[in-house]
Amino acid sequence: MTIPAQALWPIVLLSASNLFMTFAWYGHLKFKTAPLATVVLVSWGIAFFEYWLAVPANRIGHGYYSAAQLKTIQEVITLTIFAGFSAFYLKESLSLNTLLGFCLIAAGAALVFRG
Template sequence: MPTIALLVASNVFMTIAWYWHLKGGMAKPILLVILISWGIALFEYCLAVPANRIGYASGWSGGQLKVTQEVITLLVFGVFAVVVLGEPLGWRHAGAFLCLVGAAAFMFAGR
């Protein structure tokens, strides 16, 4: 469970780092946006690296960690897209999410 919690928190920071400037920050100079995003991403790394180490030490494979991270990324981005960017979610988002959940199921099958 610590692995999942840390991956969720790290994905929140990474989503903000990558997309915060799309709503209200487009007028800022790109170099400033990059520097701010790097600062935000530092916190993401401080959470993602321990998450992966804890998960790997607990018996997760690298593939399992990566696929789980991708499922969490899509969930976090879906919330961000709706709440912050005001974008609606559609059937394509649901389909992509289901494909990733299927990938995760394959990665964990037999463990």
């Protein structure tokens, strides 16, 4: 089974955009002594590049996915990237309850794609 590029590109672009956004929103937590104004401006700068990936992802993807499906894809990607970011970058362990909660969200996402 071949996945059409129109279906794959939004997933690739949303994954990349979520990497940027995760760093924009949570990367500063490793730099708690940095002034708030500095981290806000740095985060804003990182988010600028996130938009350059997310907006095209949604434009390309909307020809193949519904808006609800695109949002669902983004949320599942966000949770996946955040779990890795939290564990590897912030060195925070993921509890069983957190992982189970993420699995329940993924199960809910599967319902969106069942139509």
